[in-house]
Amino acid sequence: NGKYMKKKAVFLDRDGVINKEVGDYIKKLEDFELLPHIFEGLKMLQDAGYLLIVITNQGGIAKAEYSRDAMRSMHSFMNLELNSRGIQIDAIYYCPHHPIKSNCLCRKPNSIMVEKAIGKFNIDPLQSYFIGDKQRDIDCGNAVGVKGFLIEPNENWVPLIQNII
Numbered sequence: 435n436g437k438y439m440k441k442k443a444v445f446l447d448r449d450g451v452i453n454k455e456v457g458d459y460i461k462k463l464e465d466f467e468l469l470p471h472i473f474e475g476l477k478m479l480q481d482a483g484y485l486l487i488v489i490t491n492q493g494g495i496a497k498a499e500y501s502r503d504a505m506r507s508m509h510s511f512m513n514l515e516l517n518s519r520g521i522q523i524d525a526i527y528y529c530p531h532h533p534i535k536s537n538c539l540c541r542k543p544n545s546i547m548v549e550k551a552i553g554k555f556n557i558d559p560l561q562s563y564f565i566g567d568k569q570r571d572i573d574c575g576n577a578v579g580v581k582g583f584l585i586e587p588n589e590n591w592v593p594l595i596q597n598i599i
Contacts, residue, residue: 440558450587459494493532543573
């Protein structure tokens with residue numbers, strides 16, 4: 435019965451993987467620039483049956499560098515750009531905390547955000563992948579059995595997709 439079938443997903447870090455890493459917090463929409471290769475890459479993954487889930491630390495919220503509303507406007511822009519090309523991000527999980535302000539369980543490399551997605555969407559971690567530009571992204575996935583691909587910030591990760599699909 436299909437409804438009990440586990441799904442497969444690709445988890446993606448945001449800054450440096452989907453949008454351009456600028457070396458500091460991206461605080462406003464004007465500075466939020468989608469990387470050109472993501473449209474091809476995300477479409478290939480979606481067409482191969484993968485859920486697309488963004489997992490991002492946004493510690494700048496805790497540090498009052500930018501607001502949740504500013505972050506949401508970036509995510510709305512990202513979703514509109516992707517939707518216009520037939521791509522659907524299934525979920526975005528973010529950690530708004532920062533260790534200098536408070537401790538939390540959700541900040542990567544902790545795996546809570548991935549665990550929530552696995553539970554909500556009935557995902558099989560062993561059929562899933564995490565694309566990230568920091569070791570903490572890979573550690574986050576590995577903690578729950580999701581294989582990671584570590585890239586350089588802003589690197590074109592489309593060539594990796596042959597290892598996934």
